[in-house]
Amino acid sequence: MQHTSLLLNRLLTAKDVSPLVLLQDTPRQTAKYFLLEFIHRNTEVPGVQIIFLSFETPSGSLDWIGCTSLLYIPCNRLSSRAIHDKVNCLLPGDQRSLILVDSLADIPAVDLVSFITPLIRPSSTLVAISHLPLSEHSSLPTQSYAPSATTQLLYLATTIIKVLPMPEVKIDEVDEACNTFLLPLGSNSRQCRLEFLHRRKSGRAVQGIFRFDFATHTLAFIQQSTTADESSGSTQVNDALLKDLTTFNLGTTEKQRVARDKVDLPYLKAQQADVAGAAVGGAIVYEFEKEDDYDEEDPYEDPF
Amino acid sequence: MSKLPDLLRVFDGAHLPPSRTYPQLILVTSALSTNSSWLLQHFVRASIANQHGSLYGSDSLPQKRPVVFVSFLHDLEFHARCFRKTGLDLNAIITEKRFIYVDGFTQLFVATPPETNSMVYLQSANKSTWLDQVRSAILEAKAGGISPTLIFEGLDSLHALGIMTAKEILRFVNNLQEDSGISIISAYSADRMLDGMSTLAQEQTTYLFSLVRRAVAVFSVRSLSTGMAEDVTGAIRITKGGQPCEAREIVDENEFHYFLGDGNIGGVKVFEKGRW
Numbered sequence: 198m199q200h201t202s203l204l205l206n207r208l209l210t211a212k213d214v215s216p217l218v219l220l221q222d223t224p225r226q227t228a229k230y231f232l233l234e235f236i237h238r239n240t241e242v243p244g245v246q247i248i249f250l251s252f253e254t255p256s257g258s259l260d261w262i263g264c265t266s267l268l269y270i271p272c273n274r275l276s277s278r279a280i281h282d283k284v285n286c287l288l289p290g291d292q293r294s295l296i297l298v299d300s301l302a303d304i305p306a307v308d309l310v311s312f313i314t315p316l317i318r319p320s321s322t323l324v325a326i327s328h329l330p331l332s333e334h335s336s337l338p339t340q341s342y343a344p345s346a347t348t349q350l351l352y353l354a355t356t357i358i359k360v361l362p363m364p365e366v367k368i369d370e371v372d373e374a375c376n377t378f379l380l381p382l383g384s385n386s387r388q389c390r391l392e393f394l395h396r397r398k399s400g401r402a403v404q405g406i407f408r409f410d411f412a413t414h415t416l417a418f419i420q421q422s423t424t425a426d427e428s429s430g431s432t433q434v435n436d437a438l439l440k441d442l443t444t445f446n447l448g449t450t451e452k453q454r455v456a457r458d459k460v461d462l463p464y465l466k467a468q469q470a471d472v473a474g475a476a477v478g479g480a481i482v483y484e485f486e487k488e489d490d491y492d493e494e495d496p497y498e499d500p501f
Numbered sequence: 502m503s504k505l506p507d508l509l510r511v512f513d514g515a516h517l518p519p520s521r522t523y524p525q526l527i528l529v530t531s532a533l534s535t536n537s538s539w540l541l542q543h544f545v546r547a548s549i550a551n552q553h554g555s556l557y558g559s560d561s562l563p564q565k566r567p568v569v570f571v572s573f574l575h576d577l578e579f580h581a582r583c584f585r586k587t588g589l590d591l592n593a594i595i596t597e598k599r600f601i602y603v604d605g606f607t608q609l610f611v612a613t614p615p616e617t618n619s620m621v622y623l624q625s626a627n628k629s630t631w632l633d634q635v636r637s638a639i640l641e642a643k644a645g646g647i648s649p650t651l652i653f654e655g656l657d658s659l660h661a662l663g664i665m666t667a668k669e670i671l672r673f674v675n676n677l678q679e680d681s682g683i684s685i686i687s688a689y690s691a692d693r694m695l696d697g698m699s700t701l702a703q704e705q706t707t708y709l710f711s712l713v714r715r716a717v718a719v720f721s722v723r724s725l726s727t728g729m730a731e732d733v734t735g736a737i738r739i740t741k742g743g744q745p746c747e748a749r750e751i752v753d754e755n756e757f758h759y760f761l762g763d764g765n766i767g768g769v770k771v772f773e774k775g776r777w
Contacts, residue, residue, distance in 0.1 A: 224713045227743035253715050254744070255524035255678060273675055302711065303668070328714060332703045375726040377532035378690040378709060380719055382754050385741040411745075 201405035202418045205393055208322065208356065209238045209416075211245050211295050215395065216317045218324040219354035225384045226362040228326045229254075230411040231391065232297055233262060235324055237414060239295060240264040246294040248287060250280060252303045277304070277312045284316060291320050298325035306334050306346035313353060359392040363408070387411040390419070524678040528716035528742060530690035530709070534724045535735050537687045538575065539761060539769050541652055542583055544685050545570065548650040549589075549599055566682065567598065567642040567649040571635060573605040574655030577620070586768060601638045601649075609662075625664050632676055639680045648682035657688050660704045667708040688712055690721065716742030718752045722759075734761045737771070 207213040222228035239245045240263065248268045249259065256271055268287055272280050288294050296316055304312050316323050327334070327350055334346040344352075351357065366383040391407040408417045439447040449457070485491055527544075531537035548566040570580070580602070581591040594600040605623035612626055621638055623631050642649035653674065659665045665673065678684050694705045713719060719742045724735040738756045746752065762768040 222743075224710050224743065227714065227745075229743060229745050233745060253675075253711070258524070258744070258746075273672065300714070302714075328710070330706075330710075332706060371726050375532065375723050376692045377721070377723050378530065378692065378695060379721050379723065379738065380713070380740040382738065382740060382756065385743055387745075 201393065201395075201403055202407070202416060204395055204403060205391075205405070205407065205416060208395075209235060210242070211235075211239055211293060211322055214320055214322050215356045216323060217313065217354045218322060218356040218358065219350055220324065220326045220358050220360055221329055222326060222360040223329050225366070225380060226360055226389050227385045228358075228360040229299065230387050230389065231358070231360055231409060232299065232324060232326060233259075234409070234411060234414065235295055235297060236262055236264050236267060240266070244293055246288060246292055248284060248294065248296045250284075250296065250298045252298070252300040254299045273303075277308060280312075281315045288318065288321065291318070294318070294321035296321055296323045298323070300328060301325050301350070302328045302331055302334070306336075307338070309334070309346045310349055310353065313350075355396050357394045361390040361392065362386070363388055363390055391416075524681065525683050525746070526674075526678065526712070526716045526742070526744065527683065527685045528712045528719045529685060529687040529722065530719060531687065531722040532724060533689065533691040533693065535722045536761075537720075537722045538580070538583065538654065539759075540720060540722060540737070541570075541654055541685065541687060542580065542587075543769070544650065544652060545584075545600070546587070546589060548683075549594060565599075566647055567600065567645065568652060569601045569603065569635070569638050569642050569649050569681065570652045570654070571603040571605060571623075571656075572654040573609065573623075573658050576604060576607050577602045598642065598644070601642050603635055603638055606655075609664075625662075628664060632673065635677055636680060639677065643680070648680070651677060651681035651684040653684070653686045656686060657705060657708055660708065661701060667704040667711070670708065671711050686712060686716075714743035717744045717746040718742055732760055733758045735759060736774075 204213065208215055208218065220228040220231060236247055236249070236259070239247055245266070246268070247264065247266055248270065250270050250272050252272050256269055259267065259269065270280070270283055275283070284296065296318075298316075301309060301312075313323070313325070327347065329335075329347075331347070334350075337343075337345050343349075362381075362384060363386065366381050366386070368381050372379050372381060388408070388410045391409050393403075393405045393407060395403045397403065406419045408419055409415075410417075436448040529537045529540055545568050548568050550565065572580075577591075584591045591600065595602070601621070603621045603623060608622040608624050610625055612624055621634055623634060639649055639651065656670050656674070659670055660667045674684065674686065688709050689705065690709055695702055695709065719740050721738045721740070722735060723738075725733060736756060736758050738754075739752065740754050741752045756774060757771050758774055759772070760770045762770075
């Protein structure tokens, strides 16, 4: 849990590189506030170049964030090729950078992958918003067995964040009866729910659900109530199964369970982080003892 | 009528001082059974008269903004009649260049020789010049130094008529937005126009959802789901759109009922739900 929120914070501050971060949103809850959070967190960070590729954000509308290192590129009238050239021009070397794309919706489905791949660079994170539902991107190509553009994006992405309205925003029954598209009150709020999925290089996926608030710039991990219920339910089931099975007592009492949760696991400190995502503890200290035969001049003797 | 501006003043757009403006979009959606012209007319009045104070405090004086009104649904006469009922003389503000009407309705398919009056007509035969036509209207309105409010009515009929695709319309809007302060667009949002696999439904969905994402505020006009009522015509809901607007919240979300008298022309009453 702690690790997941640490990971997301490090992604936001561009300390970790995830080649393609895909934000999926719906008309009810925009992902733009979360996209702006990337700018907000890197405003004062030296050495991080932020490039904003705008398809639907008018120029000047980002001024209030007050980020001077932000490079805004209006892409409405540019071809994919011209956009790639501009980005390459602005990022000549292997500079640490964030490339933000406010919407992939305007790019034709067939060109989507060829638009994205040249923007993926070794030390930059590409953050792109993919709007759902989008019939053009989700429909299957007619002439082939290839997957839809939305599916291809999900294959390519190393981090997928679904941006959902807070559970408090509910669709009224009366609203549904009026036979028209209607945003519920509370839509597109600055508070939203994030379903986070990160694929590590090893192939392991890390998941988590967060509550994000743009007003306070905070991320809070939400304990999934369903899994919590399941786990407590499963222990009860286990206890019932183990009861009277043998003469040994194999179950755990409530007191034992609480005590087990309180056990301080080793290396927990190493996983803690400050707000910026930097580790605060966990250095390895090796103290030599009398029996250690350590030769300072031998380079292969290093205990680490 | 008198209550209308007070309740809808939460986001008139007319409050925004010119120095801080950047293109902002307000979306007005309506079901098939309702008419959103009255709301567009409210925005015209709010922009031209701007009786309210500025949202930004005393440092910026409220600005009266000129209006460029592009309509593919009605002719000028229809709007003039509605405005007359509410006591606004359209001819006066047209001669003062505070209101420019771009008529995409009357001569859309009929190519008549241009008349001598200064009206701007859009014709489907020469749609390549539309951008320049509307842009020059905007620049004409901008002559006073204040970017005008740009209002589009019935743009979605263009893709239904096969004149432009939804994406072309969006690009058209995008290009024009840059020259104006605030743009207000009306679009149909009835389920019957959005559901299904027909090209028409898909285009309308693309169009509507793209506008929702670009808008800072969405005004949804709909009829009552409970049926007809004698003293209530429908409901209007104000929600935030997908475009972050400022660091602080400008859009006040709310829901009101409204009543249109006189056969949907002219007098409008807007009131809080249950308070007649």
